[in-house]
Amino acid sequence: MADTMKALAILGTGKFGMVERPVPTAGPGDAVVKTTRALICTSDVHTVAGLLPVPDGRLLGHESVGVVHEIGEGVTSVQVGDRVAVNAVTPDGTCDNCQAGYTSQCRGALGGYRFTVQKDGNMAEYFHVNDADYNLAPIPQGLSDDAAVYACDMLSTGIIGSENANIPVGGTVAIFAQGAVGLSATIGAKLRGAGLVITVEGIPNRQEMSRRFGADVVIDPASGNVAEQIIELTDGGADSTVEALGNQATFEGALYATRPGGTLSNVGYHGESGPTVTMPLDAWGLGMAGKKIVTDLCPGGRLRMERLMRLMVNGKIDPTPMTTHRMGIDQVEEAFDMMTHKRDGIIKPLITF
Numbered sequence: 001m002a003d004t005m006k007a008l009a010i011l012g013t014g015k016f017g018m019v020e021r022p023v024p025t026a027g028p029g030d031a032v033v034k035t036t037r038a039l040i041c042t043s044d045v046h047t048v049a050g051l052l053p054v055p056d057g058r059l060l061g062h063e064s065v066g067v068v069h070e071i072g073e074g075v076t077s078v079q080v081g082d083r084v085a086v087n088a089v090t091p092d093g094t095c096d097n098c099q100a101g102y103t104s105q106c107r108g109a110l111g112g113y114r115f116t117v118q119k120d121g122n123m124a125e126y127f128h129v130n131d132a133d134y135n136l137a138p139i140p141q142g143l144s145d146d147a148a149v150y151a152c153d154m155l156s157t158g159i160i161g162s163e164n165a166n167i168p169v170g171g172t173v174a175i176f177a178q179g180a181v182g183l184s185a186t187i188g189a190k191l192r193g194a195g196l197v198i199t200v201e202g203i204p205n206r207q208e209m210s211r212r213f214g215a216d217v218v219i220d221p222a223s224g225n226v227a228e229q230i231i232e233l234t235d236g237g238a239d240s241t242v243e244a245l246g247n248q249a250t251f252e253g254a255l256y257a258t259r260p261g262g263t264l265s266n267v268g269y270h271g272e273s274g275p276t277v278t279m280p281l282d283a284w285g286l287g288m289a290g291k292k293i294v295t296d297l298c299p300g301g302r303l304r305m306e307r308l309m310r311l312m313v314n315g316k317i318d319p320t321p322m323t324t325h326r327m328g329i330d331q332v333e334e335a336f337d338m339m340t341h342k343r344d345g346i347i348k349p350l351i352t353f
Helices: 042-048 144-154 154-164 179-190 204-212 226-232 248-257 302-313 329-341
Strands: 002-014 015-022 031-039 065-069 082-088 126-129 136-138 172-176 196-200 215-220 236-242 260-265 290-297 323-328 350-351
Touching: 002 329, 015 196, 015 329, 031 082, 031 144, 042 329, 065 126, 065 144, 082 126, 082 144, 082 302, 136 302, 144 154, 144 302, 144 323, 154 172, 154 179, 154 236, 154 260, 172 179, 172 226, 172 248, 179 196, 179 204, 179 236, 196 226, 215 226, 226 248, 248 260, 323 329, 329 350
Parallel strands: 172 196, 172 236, 196 215, 236 260, 260 290, 323 350
Antiparallel strands: 002 015, 031 065, 031 126, 031 350, 065 082, 082 136
């Protein structure tokens, strides 16, 4: 086996490129995975743009699956050669926040988000996984790597958006933005038993995908005041809303469109449009309308991954139509540029190794 590997790194604000790095090794309790498939996330684009303070040279990526290459002392849940998936969030499973069920907040706010933020990411031919027994999930027989990789972030994030939105069975939900996270929230809303799923999206191919994944009504934001349209469609406001973009306008729209006593679930990545999000108090009944705002990052851990993959292997959901482009690792720079500039109708590019 070669001692070095190809990987995608941040090379400065607004800069990225392929680098050669030593293949990582597994310490006690850890594992190293040989990558077979990966997805590029818009979060990586935000990181390169400078929204997260990471050092130049840090490897990008947090959506990869592969085959166990090496295990450290004490690892018992997987063996070398097993096909495995790992979440973008890799908690230790032992801290108070993890024990309380908030795995993405391991040891502090967003602390479970280790790839790229705290250590090298996994857009690489090999990658290191901390706390392997807690985080590595064997990929079920019959489930392709092309599908399993969606459990790493998109499905975990989008579906927690719908879970946290507290959608009543038969209730109404409005999901703002239909990128991969928003589309996954639409999948989640259908799984949760929503009676009316309204989505907000202006890009035609994403509108079509939204309907494919369960949207009953798709509102083009160019058509007028979105919140007013949702309030009219739902006779007073949606029971639940999901903000899946991270934008002042969509956050305000979601808050206005939520009925009194309803829940706004935020999984959007805020920061690109500025360091703060303004809270319009009139949309919140001067703070007294009983509206709840819940925020989260994708839950991590083996059990979360197993449940998401169970949905796929048993035919409950199929996220793979979101794969609009398929490219090799040698084309990853081009794929990243396409995601940065949203070219050619891109939603998710699948990188093969």
